[in-house]
Amino acid sequence: MKVSETTVKLLADSGNLPDEVLCALLGTNEYDAELFSAADRVRREVYGDEVYIRGLIEFTNYCKNNCYYCGIRRDNKSAVRYRLDKEEILDCCREGYRLGFRTFVLQGGEDPFFSDMRICEIVSAIREEFPDCAITLSIGEKTKESYLAFFNAGANRYLLRHETAEAGHYSRLHPKDMSLEKRKRCLFDLKEIGYQVGSGFMVGSPGQTIENLLADLRFLQELQPDMIGIGPYITHAQTPFAKCESGSLELTLRMVSVLRLMFPYALIPSTTALGTIHPKGRELGLKAGANVVMPNLSPVRVRKLYELYENKICTGEEAAQCRGCLERRVESAGYHIVTAVGNVKKPHSADKI
Ligand code: 5AD
Ligand code: FES
Numbered sequence: 001m002k003v004s005e006t007t008v009k010l011l012a013d014s015g016n017l018p019d020e021v022l023c024a025l026l027g028t029n030e031y032d033a034e035l036f037s038a039a040d041r042v043r044r045e046v047y048g049d050e051v052y053i054r055g056l057i058e059f060t061n062y063c064k065n066n067c068y069y070c071g072i073r074r075d076n077k078s079a080v081r082y083r084l085d086k087e088e089i090l091d092c093c094r095e096g097y098r099l100g101f102r103t104f105v106l107q108g109g110e111d112p113f114f115s116d117m118r119i120c121e122i123v124s125a126i127r128e129e130f131p132d133c134a135i136t137l138s139i140g141e142k143t144k145e146s147y148l149a150f151f152n153a154g155a156n157r158y159l160l161r162h163e164t165a166e167a168g169h170y171s172r173l174h175p176k177d178m179s180l181e182k183r184k185r186c187l188f189d190l191k192e193i194g195y196q197v198g199s200g201f202m203v204g205s206p207g208q209t210i211e212n213l214l215a216d217l218r219f220l221q222e223l224q225p226d227m228i229g230i231g232p233y234i235t236h237a238q239t240p241f242a243k244c245e246s247g248s249l250e251l252t253l254r255m256v257s258v259l260r261l262m263f264p265y266a267l268i269p270s271t272t273a274l275g276t277i278h279p280k281g282r283e284l285g286l287k288a289g290a291n292v293v294m295p296n297l298s299p300v301r302v303r304k305l306y307e308l309y310e311n312k313i314c315t316g317e318e319a320a321q322c323r324g325c326l327e328r329r330v331e332s333a334g335y336h337i338v339t340a341v342g343n344v345k346k347p348h349s350a351d352k353i
Pocket of ligand 2: 138295296313314318319320321322325326
């Protein structure tokens with residue numbers, strides 16, 4: 001089926017399309033410019049030219065999981081492991097605050113060393129010192145009780161990508177001890193507790209079909225997350241997927257635009273993975289509808305070690321000044337970074353969108 005201008009217009013106007021039409025839209029390289037500019041129009045209607053920044057602190061690369069795609073999986077014995085302690089994490093926040101960050105994202109592997117008590121201590125310390133900031137956790141699957149304890153300690157956002165919403169594909173990407181059902185349960189638990197929730201998936205992961213991507217969109221419609229993070233899958237040599245191809249820039253950008261049109265109010269980051277597969281990947285992501293960037297605040301000495309995939313950007317000496325670098329990149333794309341907590345905008349009943 002040929003994707004026409006009308007399809008893009010229908011998606012922009014109604015925020016939805018029937019399954020077959022969505023699949024056709026994702027399965028072609030045609031009409032990109034139209035799709036991107038429709039997404040940019042919607043993004044500007046809701047968020048203007050503002051880009052929110054999140055300071056990413058990758059505080060541990062130990063992980064008890066063994067996801068087939070991930071460079072810090074348990075069985076990668078050549079990964080050099082590290083942990084930051086509470087003081088080091090607080091130092092990252094202090095530096096971040098000085099640079100204008102009002103959201104800190106604590107991301108790590110599923111590291112049993114960081115017990116609930118340790119996480120709560122870290123979160124409370126950040127909450128006390130930075131009462132005007134949002135604290136985001138991204139530390140994987142936990143029990144509802146644990147999520148509640150973190151929330152009570154002061155965390156208010158949580159990122160947990162569902163990775164793929166089709167059970168068969170999920171089991172191609174993960175060992176048997178992980179399940180899509182559990183992943184989804186976690187996401188709904190987080191929502192019930194009152195977190196602002198972020199989910200998302202990789203584009204072009206091994207075995208992914210257009211129908212899988214459709215399932216991702218339908219699942220997100222059900223979950224209604226505040227943030228949707230996507231990026232291309234990128235191969236890592238020390239994983240069972242070493243021989244698999246990476247995802248493409250084009251399909252990732254097309255997904256970003258489709259997400260913007262389906263979720264006009266969502267926070268959509270232009271991810272590091274996008275910047276890794278193309279020198280202008282993050283700028284292109286913004287132009288395709290993304291409105292968040294997440295520069296790294298981790299100490300430069302550990303950045304290369306948090307290697308989910310190969311050739312990750314912002315890991316060398318240049319990265320000491322990610323904030324300035326990104327500011328210039330965002331401006332060059334036609335947007336500007338704001339110093340704000342950057343909450344999701346909720347639709348007003350009077351809004352047309
Ligand atoms: N390529 C791209 N993204 C990856 N992630 C993990 N491994 C890879 C990879 N090889 C993503 C996952 C995870 C997020 C933190 O990073 O989607 O949720
Ligand atoms: Fe990190 Fe440019 S954004 S060095």
